[in-house]
Amino acid sequence: MSNKPNDLEALWHQQTVSTVDFEQLQKQWKILRLKQYFYLLMDVSSLIALPIIIYLFPKELSTFELVWFSFVFVLVFVMSLCIIWMRRYSLGFKVDAGNTNEFVERFRLQYKQNIRIAYWNKILCFVTPLIFMLYLVVAYFGEYVQPDVLLKKGKLLMGISAVCMPLLWIWASKREQKFKKRLAEFEAQWDVQNSAVG
Amino acid sequence: MDFDQIVADYGPLLSRVASSYEANLHLQQELLQEISLAVWQAMKGFKGNSSVKTYVLRVAHNKAVTHVAYHAKQPHNEPYCEVENPSPDTSMSTEKSVSQTSMVSSLLQAVRRLPMQPRQIVTMSMEGLSYQEIAEVCGVSAVNVGVILNRAKKTLMEQLNHEQ
Numbered sequence: 425m426s427n428k429p430n431d432l433e434a435l436w437h438q439q440t441v442s443t444v445d446f447e448q449l450q451k452q453w454k455i456l457r458l459k460q461y462f463y464l465l466m467d468v469s470s471l472i473a474l475p476i477i478i479y480l481f482p483k484e485l486s487t488f489e490l491v492w493f494s495f496v497f498v499l500v501f502v503m504s505l506c507i508i509w510m511r512r513y514s515l516g517f518k519v520d521a522g523n524t525n526e527f528v529e530r531f532r533l534q535y536k537q538n539i540r541i542a543y544w545n546k547i548l549c550f551v552t553p554l555i556f557m558l559y560l561v562v563a564y565f566g567e568y569v570q571p572d573v574l575l576k577k578g579k580l581l582m583g584i585s586a587v588c589m590p591l592l593w594i595w596a597s598k599r600e601q602k603f604k605k606r607l608a609e610f611e612a613q614w615d616v617q618n619s620a621v622g
Numbered sequence: 623m624d625f626d627q628i629v630a631d632y633g634p635l636l637s638r639v640a641s642s643y644e645a646n647l648h649l650q651q652e653l654l655q656e657i658s659l660a661v662w663q664a665m666k667g668f669k670g671n672s673s674v675k676t677y678v679l680r681v682a683h684n685k686a687v688t689h690v691a692y693h694a695k696q697p698h699n700e701p702y703c704e705v706e707n708p709s710p711d712t713s714m715s716t717e718k719s720v721s722q723t724s725m726v727s728s729l730l731q732a733v734r735r736l737p738m739q740p741r742q743i744v745t746m747s748m749e750g751l752s753y754q755e756i757a758e759v760c761g762v763s764a765v766n767v768g769v770i771l772n773r774a775k776k777t778l779m780e781q782l783n784h785e786q
Contacts, residue, residue, distance in 0.1 A: 433747075435725055436745075436748040436749075437748075438726050439730065441638060442640070442654055443637075444629050444655065445655060446626075449658055449662065452655060452659055523759055524683050524684060524687060524742060524760045524761055528687055531687065531691055535691075606691065610690070610691050
């Protein structure tokens, strides 16, 4: 091969190319949309579950429980807003949104936010049982709920705390580690580039 | 613009973008599908501020960045893969065909060895984009594009000549 850069271009265009599978593309698009709807449904249902309980069972709930659920709802609502704020780099994260440098920077920032979200999920695993316990203690000593009903609720809440929270902690911890690893690998790719051209 | 038309006009270009990021044929085909899907979705947002080719390349490279972010681990050692290599041009003599396939393969390997930004710049240059267009896609100045491109091409030529 001669040393003409034009030869590179000619050679580049000689490579054999693959074809786009249009049917597969349409399937991928449908799955992608279904996933988005599912995530949306999950987000919305986690937000509206408490108001629905308060609306559907007002007579079954004591005034204390009504106030308590409202307090927890406000807490969940604020937390959801915080998580949405943390996801701001990936929300509306379109591939045509900017040049490649901006895109890489947003990706890097989103990884950092994902690490933070996973960390806060781990904190939540400790806070949630505390909220449950606080509810049971206040309901017991304030005599706001019938003892037998409170015992049932206590078993349920402690069961959730004992089973779901450790699982959630393990899941969040794994996500935290995964995103830390990905961030390091991603930064290494682009730092190599900076040192090479700088 | 109709997506069929986009695929007809830019399908080979998208395939070459995918091949510059991914050596494994199976993952390459997967990346090509991902890029095509991204281009399909992004075409709704095309306002004509640049040429269609520049826009398509920007979307394709940004999508490839996403691919790198999720799959960037150790360099692939091209394990067995069920996707078959596209058939080479049969109109040439066998000897010439083998030689050309070897050269193209060497070029692709050399391109993949380049760091990310020079790799993007050199492939876009080989696709016929001007310095200014490449600068818009990558978010660097046109002067920097020239510097990076010259260094990258020099590296590629050295590696190709070394392998011959």
